[in-house]
């Protein structure tokens with residue numbers, strides 16, 4: 001039985017950083033970042049990557065068919081029984097598509113959805129600060145695209161919160177603290193549920 005954890009959060013919330021550090025601490029945890037998976041596909045030069053890039057480069061959501069296929073393949077291919085995916089779901093459509101998949105997939109159970117919360121101001125500072133840091137160059141880290149990514153994150157958020165709260169599997173984590181404190185809190189939550 002694979003135990004799935006989802007981490008959602010605004011652009012710049014640190015969701016990918018937090019998940020990566022937790023997976024590095026435990027060999028039995030596999031982490032996938034939807035953003036990183038899409039950037040890898042883009043970098044591969046594939047036709048699918050070109051389609052994905054036409055959305056990512058504008059900060060728009062990649063089409064549902066590609067998004068759900070990407071995470072189902074990731075879950076199926078995960079070499080470990082504990083899987084963390086950050087960056088999914090980002091819409092009611094994605095949330096419902098995953099729920100439909102999980103209903104018929106007896107080998108995978110969604111254990112918890114962790115929402116890393118940060119204010120828009122903190123998120124913006126981090127993303128634009130990241131853009132100024134030459135080591136991390138991302139074409140979608142500019143004010144206009146950030147605002148679009150932020151809107152696309154916040155628009156479905158209340159509906160996503162309500163859905164997973166109704167299942168009693170939503171946990172909010174304050175993302176405006178040190179990475180170490182946040183990672184330890186999320187790690188303890190995951191450890192308590194596996």
Ligand SMILES: Nc1ncnc2c1ncn2[C@@H]1O[C@H](COP(=O)(O)OP(=O)(O)O)[C@@H](O)[C@H]1O
Pocket residue numbers: 009010011012013034035036038055056057059060061062063067086087088089090094140149
């Ligand atoms: N679940 C998803 N559905 C559709 N598009 C996605 C998804 N996850 C990531 N993307 C695309 O990849 C881009 C980068 O995602 P990510 O690295 O997680 O950055 P962010 O911190 O802005 O969410 C997003 O702006 C979006 O274009």
